[in-house]
Amino acid sequence: xxxxxxxxxxxxxxxxxGDEPVDRETDLLLTGLxxxxxxxxxxxxxxxxxxxxxxPADVILENFQTVAAMAAFVEQRLDTASD
Amino acid sequence: MQxxxxxxxxxxxxxxxxxxxxxxxxxxxxxLIDRSGRLAAAFVDAGIRPGDCVAIHVRKSVDSMVxxxxxxxxxxxxxxxxxxxxxxxLATLVxxxxxRVLVSDASGAVLADxxxxxxxxxxxxxxxxxxxxxxxxxAAVGELDAREPVALVDDDPAYIIYTSGSTGTPKGIxxxxxxxxxxxxxxxxxxxxRPGDRLANIAPLHFDQSTFELFAAPxxxxxxxxxxxPVLRFPASLTELVxxxxxxxxxxxxxxxxxxxxxxxxxxxxxxxxxxxxxxxxVFPPGLLAExxxxxxxxxxxNVYGPAEVNQCMYFHLDEPPIxxxxxxxxxxxxDTEVAIVDDDGQVxxxxxSGQLLVHTSTMMDxxxxxxxxxxxxxxxxxxxxxGTGRWYATGDQVVERPDGNLVFLGRADNQVxxxxxxxxxxxxxxxxxxxxxxxxxxxxxxxxxxxxxxxxPRGPVDHRELLVTLGARLPKYSVPTGIAEVASLPRTxxxxxxxxxxxxxxxxxx
Numbered sequence: 001x002x003x004x005x006x007x008x009x010x011x012x013x014x015x016x017x018g019d020e021p022v023d024r025e026t027d028l029l030l031t032g033l034x035x036x037x038x039x040x041x042x043x044x045x046x047x048x049x050x051x052x053x054x055x056p057a058d059v060i061l062e063n064f065q066t067v068a069a070m071a072a073f074v075e076q077r078l079d080t081a082s083d
Numbered sequence: 084m085q086x087x088x089x090x091x092x093x094x095x096x097x098x099x100x101x102x103x104x105x106x107x108x109x110x111x112x113x114x115l116i117d118r119s120g121r122l123a124a125a126f127v128d129a130g131i132r133p134g135d136c137v138a139i140h141v142r143k144s145v146d147s148m149v150x151x152x153x154x155x156x157x158x159x160x161x162x163x164x165x166x167x168x169x170x171x172x173l174a175t176l177v178x179x180x181x182x183r184v185l186v187s188d189a190s191g192a193v194l195a196d197x198x199x200x201x202x203x204x205x206x207x208x209x210x211x212x213x214x215x216x217x218x219x220x221x222a223a224v225g226e227l228d229a230r231e232p233v234a235l236v237d238d239d240p241a242y243i244i245y246t247s248g249s250t251g252t253p254k255g256i257x258x259x260x261x262x263x264x265x266x267x268x269x270x271x272x273x274x275x276x277r278p279g280d281r282l283a284n285i286a287p288l289h290f291d292q293s294t295f296e297l298f299a300a301p302x303x304x305x306x307x308x309x310x311x312x313p314v315l316r317f318p319a320s321l322t323e324l325v326x327x328x329x330x331x332x333x334x335x336x337x338x339x340x341x342x343x344x345x346x347x348x349x350x351x352x353x354x355x356x357x358x359x360x361x362x363x364x365x366v367f368p369p370g371l372l373a374e375x376x377x378x379x380x381x382x383x384x385x386n387v388y389g390p391a392e393v394n395q396c397m398y399f400h401l402d403e404p405p406i407x408x409x410x411x412x413x414x415x416x417x418x419d420t421e422v423a424i425v426d427d428d429g430q431v432x433x434x435x436x437s438g439q440l441l442v443h444t445s446t447m448m449d450x451x452x453x454x455x456x457x458x459x460x461x462x463x464x465x466x467x468x469x470x471g472t473g474r475w476y477a478t479g480d481q482v483v484e485r486p487d488g489n490l491v492f493l494g495r496a497d498n499q500v501x502x503x504x505x506x507x508x509x510x511x512x513x514x515x516x517x518x519x520x521x522x523x524x525x526x527x528x529x530x531x532x533x534x535x536x537x538x539x540x541p542r543g544p545v546d547h548r549e550l551l552v553t554l555g556a557r558l559p560k561y562s563v564p565t566g567i568a569e570v571a572s573l574p575r576t577x578x579x580x581x582x583x584x585x586x587x588x589x590x591x592x593x594x
Contacts (some may be wrong), residue, residue: 019556029312029313029316032167032312036315039316039317055348056348057319057348060320061313061317064317
C-alpha cells in the first residue's frame, strides 16, 4: 500500500472516527477532526510504522494539515534516510 | 469609562495603532471601530435590541474581535459558541439564551444543522445560509453605515459564558458591562499592559480566559494577536508564531505551556520579547514550571486564579522558578477584591485551616442565566471589610492560607474536574451516558491528568467505540471519556449517590 493510503486508513479508523468523510486533501485541522492528542498519536504511529524519528521542530501545521501533506513529509524523510 | 461598549472609544486610543491581527488580516484601531460599528448596525437591522442575545460562532480571527465589540456596542449580550463543539450541544445553548441572531464562519452541513435545530432567524457572515433564515454576508455588512454605541448603564448585561452544569444542562454565566470593564481595568493595571504590548489570544472565545485579551488590550491600547485553533495543536508552530508576531504577554492553561516546553522546539526560537506569562485554569506541576521558567528567564510568570463567575481575582507572581516542589500558591486577592475561607457553616476558619473560598469582587458575574436556584445556591450575602454587606461568590474550591498570606488550592468539594483547563462536571457526562440506549448505569471518574474513564453497567452487548462516537456528537470533545470499562454494578453511598472513589477502585489499573 502507498504511504498516503496507509495513513488515510489509520486516520479514518483510529483518529477521525466520526461521520465526516475524509480523503487525502481534507483539511484535518479546520474542523477539529484531529485534536492535539490526535496529532501526538499520529506522530507516534508514523514513527513506529515507518521506523523514523520525527523531531519536534518538524511537527508543524504544514506537515500535518492533510493526509497528502503527511505522506509527502514521511516520503521525504524516508528518501533522506536512504540516501 | 463605565461600559465595555466604550472600550474602543476612549482618549488613549490611537486610531493608527495596531488593534488585532490573525496572520491573514490586520486592523488598526480606526478600522476596528469602523468594522464593529458596521456590524453593530447589522445587529440593529436584524432586530437586535439592548438586552437581546447574539450568538458568536466564529473561530479566533479579526472577525471574532469585531463581533464581540459590535455586540457590546449594540447593547446585545454576546454568547460565544465553541466552533468545534457538536451542533446538538450548541443548539441547547442557542435555545437556552433564546437568540435569533447568529454570527458564524461556518458553512454547509454545520450551518444547516444549527439553523434547523434552533429558532435562528438571521445568520450574519456566510455568503449563503439555509432558506429558513435571512442571510447577511460580510460584504453586505460592509455597506452599512457604522453606528455609535447605544446608551446603556453599567449593570446592563454584556456576555454569557456557558460552562458544564452538574445536572447535565450547561449553565450560562452572565457578566455585565461593569464586571467586564472592572476586569479589563484590573488586568491592565496588574500586568502593566501598555501600547506596544502584543497579547496572544490563545483561549477560544467561549473560554473565559479570552476576555483578558478582548477587553484588557483595547483598554490599554495594546494589540491582540489571534492564535488560530489549528496552530494550538502544534507546539512548534505555536512558538514560531510567538516569535514571528513578537508576543509580549501570554495567557493560557498550563497544559499548553507544558506542550510548548516538551515539543515547542524552544532551542530554535528567540522568544525574548515575551515579558509576562500568565497561566491558570488548572494546576501547573511545579517541576515542569521550574523547567519552563529556566528556559525563559526574561519573562515573569504568574499563577492566576478565578472561576469564570468572577473572571480573575487572585494572582501569585513568580520571579524565580519554584524551588520547593509543593503546589504553586494561587496567591492573594488583587485590587477591589476580598476573599474569605469559610467552613460548612459559613464561619471564617482559623488561620491555617482549610475551607471553601468565597470571593467578593468588582469583577463578579451578575447571575446564572435563567437559573435562579443555581444563582441563589452560589451567592452569599455577607458583610464586607468596608462595613456594609455585599454579594460573595462561593467558589466550591477548597483552599488554605499559608503563613505568608498566600492561598493554596487544595481541591474541589464537588465532582467538578478540569480537563486541559475546561471545567467538566462528572454528573453532566454521566447524564449524557445514561441517555444512550445500551447504558443502564454510568459513573465517570478522572484517570490521570486530563483523562476521563466511564464505568458503565451495559444493557446487553455494547460497542464501546460506537458509544464514544455517539457521545462525541453530543458533548464538547474535552468532556468525552477516553475509555470505557464495563462493570456488573456501581458502588453507591448510603444516600444512593455514586461512590466515585470506590468506582475508581474497580478499574483494572489506575495510572
